Amino acid sequence: MKHFLTTQGLDRQELEGLLAEAEEFVDVLGRPIPKVPALRGKTVATMFFEASTRTRLSFEKAAKALSADTMSFSPGTSALSKGESLKDTVQTIRAMGADLVVVRHKATGAPWRIASWVDVPVVNGGDGAHQHPTQALLDSLTLLQRFGTLDGVRIGIVGDVRHSRVARSDVFAFSTLGAEVTLVAPPTLLPVDSDGWPVQAAHDLDDVLPGLDAVYLLRVQAERGGASVFPSLPEYVRRFGMTRERFAALKPDAVVLHPGPMNRGVEIADSVADDPRSLVLDQVANGVAVRMAVLFRLLGGEGDE
Ligand code: NCD
Numbered sequence: 001m002k003h004f005l006t007t008q009g010l011d012r013q014e015l016e017g018l019l020a021e022a023e024e025f026v027d028v029l030g031r032p033i034p035k036v037p038a039l040r041g042k043t044v045a046t047m048f049f050e051a052s053t054r055t056r057l058s059f060e061k062a063a064k065a066l067s068a069d070t071m072s073f074s075p076g077t078s079a080l081s082k083g084e085s086l087k088d089t090v091q092t093i094r095a096m097g098a099d100l101v102v103v104r105h106k107a108t109g110a111p112w113r114i115a116s117w118v119d120v121p122v123v124n125g126g127d128g129a130h131q132h133p134t135q136a137l138l139d140s141l142t143l144l145q146r147f148g149t150l151d152g153v154r155i156g157i158v159g160d161v162r163h164s165r166v167a168r169s170d171v172f173a174f175s176t177l178g179a180e181v182t183l184v185a186p187p188t189l190l191p192v193d194s195d196g197w198p199v200q201a202a203h204d205l206d207d208v209l210p211g212l213d214a215v216y217l218l219r220v221q222a223e224r225g226g227a228s229v230f231p232s233l234p235e236y237v238r239r240f241g242m243t244r245e246r247f248a249a250l251k252p253d254a255v256v257l258h259p260g261p262m263n264r265g266v267e268i269a270d271s272v273a274d275d276p277r278s279l280v281l282d283q284v285a286n287g288v289a290v291r292m293a294v295l296f297r298l299l300g301g302e303g304d305e
Helices: 012-029 054-065 086-095 110-117 133-147 165-176 205-211 233-240 244-248 280-299
Strands: 043-048 069-073 100-105 122-127 154-158 180-184 200-202 214-217 255-257
Touching: 012 054, 012 133, 012 165, 012 280, 043 054, 043 086, 054 069, 054 100, 054 122, 054 133, 054 280, 069 086, 086 100, 086 110, 100 110, 100 280, 110 122, 122 133, 122 280, 133 165, 133 214, 133 255, 133 280, 154 165, 154 205, 165 180, 180 205, 200 205, 205 244, 255 280
Parallel strands: 043 069, 043 100, 100 122, 154 180, 154 214, 180 200, 214 255
Antiparallel strands: none
16 A cells, blocks of 8 residues: 555455554553654655644544654645645655655545655545545444444435535445444435446435435535535425434434534534534544554554564
């Protein structure tokens, strides 16, 4: 594995290998001193051209827990405002000694372009509405911890699938690991490119709800036009929101996930977000461990191990 850009095409063995490594890092993170020297001397650069709380901070925490140094690029205060190109920016950061670049960009495919410009591993931290592969790893790990396996686990991915890079990454990871995935959304929020995805699709959440083991709620991506394709927010909540009433209709041991940031009161009710069967904060915690696994896999082999 040279880069980590997409879950599409990853086989079960590769996914399970990364998840097993992540489990070991969960243990490391539970120690009194949650740090190992594995990547001492390496430098991880984060370049986030789009807003982020969880993904960026967890990559930085993951790098530090592996004893790597970090460099953090912020577009707002950079020479991008003087017109410097993406290519020159990335090559500048590489020239300063970055050994790996984590990138988030609103343009689909940007991480692949960057991978062609630098001779170091690139990790996709989210490109447009396309892919967010480490999110899929942390979601898979969270579900594995809960169910022991994803084989036969029925997962509904609900909401703005069309604009969701999380959904695009999750669909391939979950189904490769054996889960049965159903996309639940109004026709206007189902993807146009889903032919050939290993999923079923449904338009009525209440129909599918009782059969699900896990409900994965997506944020309505207002900034990508997600809110403009249904009549109103109250209408969205009425048909696709995880309200307290819908939560009560779930199987007793079914769980709820959300990648964050949550629109409380829209795709997820307050009381559901804070319920013990909401795994939102487990997802966040697992984000550090899976990113450690990815960084270690890409940088660990050649170091002073
Ligand atoms: C997501 C993202 O940015 O793709 N958040 C995250 O990384 N946890 C999902 C979103 O913005 O809705």
